[in-house]
Amino acid sequence: MTATPDRIVDIAIGFMGAKQLAAASRIGLFGALADGAKTVAELAAATAHAERQVRTLADAMNALGLLERTAGTYTLAPDAAKYLAGTGEITLTPFIAFLNDISYPQWLGYDKTVDTDAAGTLDLDEAGWADFMAGVMTYNALHAEQFAEAFDFSGYRNSLDFGGLAAGFSIAAMQGNPELTTRFVYAPGFANSIADAAAAAGLADRVAIEEGATESTAPGGAHDLVLLTHVLHRFDPAQNRAILAAARDAAAPGATLMLLDFFLDQDGTQRAIDALHAGEYFNIDGTVVYPVEEVEAWLTEAGWKSDRLVALPGSPRVLVATAV
Numbered sequence: 515m516t517a518t519p520d521r522i523v524d525i526a527i528g529f530m531g532a533k534q535l536a537a538a539s540r541i542g543l544f545g546a547l548a549d550g551a552k553t554v555a556e557l558a559a560a561t562a563h564a565e566r567q568v569r570t571l572a573d574a575m576n577a578l579g580l581l582e583r584t585a586g587t588y589t590l591a592p593d594a595a596k597y598l599a600g601t602g603e604i605t606l607t608p609f610i611a612f613l614n615d616i617s618y619p620q621w622l623g624y625d626k627t628v629d630t631d632a633a634g635t636l637d638l639d640e641a642g643w644a645d646f647m648a649g650v651m652t653y654n655a656l657h658a659e660q661f662a663e664a665f666d667f668s669g670y671r672n673s674l675d676f677g678g679l680a681a682g683f684s685i686a687a688m689q690g691n692p693e694l695t696t697r698f699v700y701a702p703g704f705a706n707s708i709a710d711a712a713a714a715a716g717l718a719d720r721v722a723i724e725e726g727a728t729e730s731t732a733p734g735g736a737h738d739l740v741l742l743t744h745v746l747h748r749f750d751p752a753q754n755r756a757i758l759a760a761a762r763d764a765a766a767p768g769a770t771l772m773l774l775d776f777f778l779d780q781d782g783t784q785r786a787i788d789a790l791h792a793g794e795y796f797n798i799d800g801t802v803v804y805p806v807e808e809v810e811a812w813l814t815e816a817g818w819k820s821d822r823l824v825a826l827p828g829s830p831r832v833l834v835a836t837a838v
Contacts, residue, residue, distance in 0.1 A: 536614035544598040612649020633800025658682030660826035674737040677728030729753040736766040758816040777806040
């Protein structure tokens with residue numbers, strides 16, 4: 515195969531597409547197409563921006579596959595219609611704004627992170643933290659949606675959701691199985707948000723909520739399903755060993771563990787989104803995306819048998835294990 519520079523250049527200029535996506539999202543370009551095809555002039559009027567800038571953005575989004583272009587008019591590609599135009603259950607606009615306004619400026623200091631191996635820190639005011647949480651929780655909602663579509667929860671009855679950040683994963687599982695109940699054991703400060711989310715979903719009578727520090731709490735019980743969603747990257751190896759041991763002590767023999775996170779792997783080609791988030795997490799606040807073989811060693815030590823690793827589109831992976 516003849517070597518060409520295409521791939522290198524595409525990677526090197528990738529930030530340009532990300533900035534154009536953020537701009538298109540911010541000015542409402544996708545929303546303007548929710549009701550059908552438009553020309554550049556019509557898009558400019560709908561977004562109240564100059565035709566030259568709108569044409570550039572629309573053509574860039576067409577080049578990237580998010581818009582379709584026919585005879586001078588633009589329409590939404592299916593993924594843009596579902597996730598960017600404000601017509602689907604999840605709109606990724608807050609997540610894109612977080613990446614543009616908070617994550618991107620933080621990445622400007624990434625060379626220092628690489629050279630010093632010192633964790634990054636965020637310095638945000640109250641409004642900035644509100645935008646941070648809006649973006650993170652929007653991305654979490656996407657993960658929960660993809661999680662629900664990837665697994666069949668009909669065989670479970672008694673779930674433990676341990677140490678997570680949002681109730682959406684368990685709510686999605688319960689919506690797919692009317693006989694499933696969930697016991698949430700989360701760090702202090704999350705009880706109200708879990709209760710509100712369960713009530714909004716009409717599931718308040720099927721949840722129990724307890725508080726306890728994730729790294730030191732032993733929930734106990736004999737659950738047939740244990741969820742650890744976005745937990746491991748927030749803790750150090752010793753804490754993660756303790757968390758996985760506590761999760762095993764709370765599981766019945768043969769129970770299923772679903773461990774959702776980003777993982778580095780040893781495949782011929784690393785899954786890109788996981789490695790990119792390894793940089794993002796450490797550069798943002800020093801949290802760690804762990805190698806999957808290290809996590810599997812912790813699982814074995816704690817009494818779990820790793821079964822498979824399931825990739826969720828645009829989201830983390832789920833390491834599925836069985837209590838032995």
